[in-house]
Amino acid sequence: MNRRELMKDVGIATGAASLLAVGAARAQGAAVAVNVLVAYHSVTGNTEKMAQGVAEGAKEVPGANSLSKMWARTADDLLAANALIVGSPVYYTNMAGEVKTFFDNWLLKHKFPFAEFKMRNKVGAAFVTGGAISNGKETAMTAILNAMIINQMIIVSGGGAFGASATTGPDSPGIDDKELATARALGKRVAEVAVITKRGSV
Amino acid sequence: MNRRELMKDVGIATGAASLLAVGAARAQGAAVAVNVLVAYHSVTGNTEKMAQGVAEGAKEVPGANSLSKMWARTADDLLAANALIVGSPVYYTNMAGEVKTFFDNWLLKHKFPFAEFKMRNKVGAAFVTGGAISNGKETAMTAILNAMIINQMIIVSGGGAFGASATTGPDSPGIDDKELATARALGKRVAEVAVITKRGSV
Amino acid sequence: MNRRELMKDVGIATGAASLLAVGAARAQGAAVAVNVLVAYHSVTGNTEKMAQGVAEGAKEVPGANSLSKMWARTADDLLAANALIVGSPVYYTNMAGEVKTFFDNWLLKHKFPFAEFKMRNKVGAAFVTGGAISNGKETAMTAILNAMIINQMIIVSGGGAFGASATTGPDSPGIDDKELATARALGKRVAEVAVITKRGSV
Amino acid sequence: MNRRELMKDVGIATGAASLLAVGAARAQGAAVAVNVLVAYHSVTGNTEKMAQGVAEGAKEVPGANSLSKMWARTADDLLAANALIVGSPVYYTNMAGEVKTFFDNWLLKHKFPFAEFKMRNKVGAAFVTGGAISNGKETAMTAILNAMIINQMIIVSGGGAFGASATTGPDSPGIDDKELATARALGKRVAEVAVITKRGSV
Numbered sequence: 001m002n003r004r005e006l007m008k009d010v011g012i013a014t015g016a017a018s019l020l021a022v023g024a025a026r027a028q029g030a031a032v033a034v035n036v037l038v039a040y041h042s043v044t045g046n047t048e049k050m051a052q053g054v055a056e057g058a059k060e061v062p063g064a065n066s067l068s069k070m071w072a073r074t075a076d077d078l079l080a081a082n083a084l085i086v087g088s089p090v091y092y093t094n095m096a097g098e099v100k101t102f103f104d105n106w107l108l109k110h111k112f113p114f115a116e117f118k119m120r121n122k123v124g125a126a127f128v129t130g131g132a133i134s135n136g137k138e139t140a141m142t143a144i145l146n147a148m149i150i151n152q153m154i155i156v157s158g159g160g161a162f163g164a165s166a167t168t169g170p171d172s173p174g175i176d177d178k179e180l181a182t183a184r185a186l187g188k189r190v191a192e193v194a195v196i197t198k199r200g201s202v
Numbered sequence: 203m204n205r206r207e208l209m210k211d212v213g214i215a216t217g218a219a220s221l222l223a224v225g226a227a228r229a230q231g232a233a234v235a236v237n238v239l240v241a242y243h244s245v246t247g248n249t250e251k252m253a254q255g256v257a258e259g260a261k262e263v264p265g266a267n268s269l270s271k272m273w274a275r276t277a278d279d280l281l282a283a284n285a286l287i288v289g290s291p292v293y294y295t296n297m298a299g300e301v302k303t304f305f306d307n308w309l310l311k312h313k314f315p316f317a318e319f320k321m322r323n324k325v326g327a328a329f330v331t332g333g334a335i336s337n338g339k340e341t342a343m344t345a346i347l348n349a350m351i352i353n354q355m356i357i358v359s360g361g362g363a364f365g366a367s368a369t370t371g372p373d374s375p376g377i378d379d380k381e382l383a384t385a386r387a388l389g390k391r392v393a394e395v396a397v398i399t400k401r402g403s404v
Numbered sequence: 405m406n407r408r409e410l411m412k413d414v415g416i417a418t419g420a421a422s423l424l425a426v427g428a429a430r431a432q433g434a435a436v437a438v439n440v441l442v443a444y445h446s447v448t449g450n451t452e453k454m455a456q457g458v459a460e461g462a463k464e465v466p467g468a469n470s471l472s473k474m475w476a477r478t479a480d481d482l483l484a485a486n487a488l489i490v491g492s493p494v495y496y497t498n499m500a501g502e503v504k505t506f507f508d509n510w511l512l513k514h515k516f517p518f519a520e521f522k523m524r525n526k527v528g529a530a531f532v533t534g535g536a537i538s539n540g541k542e543t544a545m546t547a548i549l550n551a552m553i554i555n556q557m558i559i560v561s562g563g564g565a566f567g568a569s570a571t572t573g574p575d576s577p578g579i580d581d582k583e584l585a586t587a588r589a590l591g592k593r594v595a596e597v598a599v600i601t602k603r604g605s606v
Numbered sequence: 607m608n609r610r611e612l613m614k615d616v617g618i619a620t621g622a623a624s625l626l627a628v629g630a631a632r633a634q635g636a637a638v639a640v641n642v643l644v645a646y647h648s649v650t651g652n653t654e655k656m657a658q659g660v661a662e663g664a665k666e667v668p669g670a671n672s673l674s675k676m677w678a679r680t681a682d683d684l685l686a687a688n689a690l691i692v693g694s695p696v697y698y699t700n701m702a703g704e705v706k707t708f709f710d711n712w713l714l715k716h717k718f719p720f721a722e723f724k725m726r727n728k729v730g731a732a733f734v735t736g737g738a739i740s741n742g743k744e745t746a747m748t749a750i751l752n753a754m755i756i757n758q759m760i761i762v763s764g765g766g767a768f769g770a771s772a773t774t775g776p777d778s779p780g781i782d783d784k785e786l787a788t789a790r791a792l793g794k795r796v797a798e799v800a801v802i803t804k805r806g807s808v
Contacts, residue, residue: 092551097505294713553751554767603808
């Protein structure tokens with residue numbers, strides 16, 4: 001529920017009280033609900049596990065309603081989000097083809113006119129999983145962030161220099177607690193910035 | 203409906219003093235003043251010209267006080283900024299060594315403890331000038347943005363996919379009006395997001 | 405000093421024989437035939453036109469047999485190549501999803517064991533087309549090059565800082581002669597380096 | 607000894623024989639000496655230790671004469687190299703300002719005319735050290751490689767996806783044996799490709 005809906009909800013008659021409530025809510029930080037969309041591709045389950053961590057971290061922020069799902073099917077899912085966090089396995093130093101196609105579909109399938117910047121000012125962030133320490137995780141995260149910044153999204157990191165990441169190869173199989181903590185840190189950070197930008201976008 | 207309209211809508215009668223105060227502050231825009239620091243390196247004057255355009259664009263936003271200067275000398279200049287826009291000539295696909303040293307000095311000279319993220323949540327952006335169309339302007343801008351995002355700044359573009367840029371070589375000498383317009387667009391966009399984030403960071 | 409200059413240098417008296425030797429060596433050097441694979445994705449025909457330019461440029465090098473085709477269907481096409489030049493339209497600062505999937509298929513479909521580096525020491529290069537000057541062409545080319553370098557290919561540019569590129573949007577519709585010249589320059593450069601590396605890999 | 611020195615050495619009178627000798631040498635692969643320059647910046651000694659590993663790895667290749675030194679002082683050092691491997695600590699996701707200035711000096715101090723591509727076809731590679739796993743090592747290595755590819759150098763990796771790297775921060779202080787092994791692998795790989803390209807550049 002955004003501020004305008006909130007206002008409609010409490011109604012004109014209760015305007016004063018509601019404003020007080022908003023003032024109070026400010027102190028609590030509760031009145032600003034944000035919709036954090038976590039979109040990811042996962043084959044082995046590792047990226048999915050990270051996605052769950054990201055979603056949990058986002059929910060730690062009062063008002064954040066994180067939706068973790070395989071892929072947003074509709075343009076409406078994207079447009080309704082206040083923040084979008086995209087996760088991918090790393091294939092050859094970049095996001096998976098499926099994830100790149102997810103972005104391409106904003107243009108090719110959802111027909112977002114590029115010049116309208118439909119995703120403008122939504123918060124964007126990235127997380128990845130990959131088989132070895134120096135195998136392209138950073139370049140994959142920056143590739144995801146670049147796909148967002150050209151759409152005039154507001155980019156943040158969290159959990160690591162460029163976002164959250166996990167090494168899943170022979171050196172360190174699966175997702176360990178430390179890696180999961182970076183996922184949670186990313187989700188929390190994105191939700192916090194989404195609250196800030198939504199609250200500030202009055 | 204923005205906040206000001208909302209406030210008018212709920213009515214003066216229920217406004218109380220606090221609402222008047224908010225309304226007044228809002229109307230003046232004075233309550234949300236942002237300090238946009240434009241820091242650049244320039245040898246031929248091209249990057250300086252772009253910097254002036256960026257600063258002018260920032261000032262179009264009510265409340266934005268853009269400071270365009272060669273280099274912030276003190277850590278205080280950096281810490282006092284709500285947004286930092288860094289400009290560089292492109293040398294070999296990256297920012298100039300002087301600009302890289304400017305960033306390094308956050309660590310080496312200003313002794314910002316990395317783990318404290320002193321620049322956290324400040325808005326960051328980039329602009330560059332370079333001698334040919336495909337000569338590393340994008341990679342130079344992403345390098346500047348990467349230096350910011352690892353410091354947990356909030357990254358935005360404007361004027362172009364990654365920021366504002368100008369081709370100054372034989373194909374298109376100097377800074378033309380179209381390029382200057384991208385500089386202004388960047389400055390304005392950064393100031394707008396700085397206002398949003400400052401207003402939302404209550 | 406190249407070989408011909410060297411031969412002149414060692415003296416006229418020995419020039420004939422040595423030149424014959426060179427001729428013979430060259431004739432043997434005709435035996436240094438290289439197979440330059442140009443693989444691209446094209447929707448509007450712009451990238452295809454650039455691909456043709458790349459292929460023509462490659463064929464200017466004696467011994468180079470450039471194969472320009474939509475996509476190599478089999479692992480054998482890839483393994484038979486001495487050089488691979490990949491072209492893509494730029495979508496959101498990166499190669500198209502189809503092109504990323506082309507790379508992913510080395511792993512997912514062709515089952516090249518990563519640790520064997522099946523493409524090792526083949527020459528790799530990139531070309532792209534995109535709708536505006538600063539729209540991610542450089543980041544798309546570096547993404548293609550990164551997908552190659554992790555496979556231990558030998559990376560070169562040509563025609564531009566990172567490879568050949570063309571702006572096809574409203575500012576400069578279609579592929580003009582200057583852009584086509586960068587495509588040819590790239591093809592030629594890659595074929596030259598492929599000849600060098602093949603000749604040197606005795 | 608490079609080819610020209612070789613030629614001077616055998617003398618005009620023996621030009622033909624020397625060609626035979628070269629032919630013979632071909633079979634042995636022994637006559638191809640390469641000069642691998644390792645240039646690095648180091649404050650704590652970590653990058654220096656990696657540089658030593660890189661140099662040792664290069665020397666494992668017959669004919670490779672690796673020179674590891676702080677910084678090549680003269681343009682001649684650069685021009686005499688068959689391969690250049692640049693190492694840097696990672697500051698804020700990029701090479702150190704000192705290393706960027708090293709590259710800038712090709713233009714600003716050594717006055718290499720950009721259009722002449724003085725470093726063309728020399729083999730280039732990168733190694734870095736940094737304080738945490740996901741702290742910009744990959745982006746720093748790609749930045750070094752980008753500075754080389756725009757100069758039409760021939761880029762290779764080794765020891766890792768983009769080059770050799772070591773994590774030196776709290777998680778893994780200093781340079782361990784595994785990291786040193788990646789340094790050696792990089793040096794060896796670069797020397798091997800330098801031999802191939804020199805042997806093939808007849």
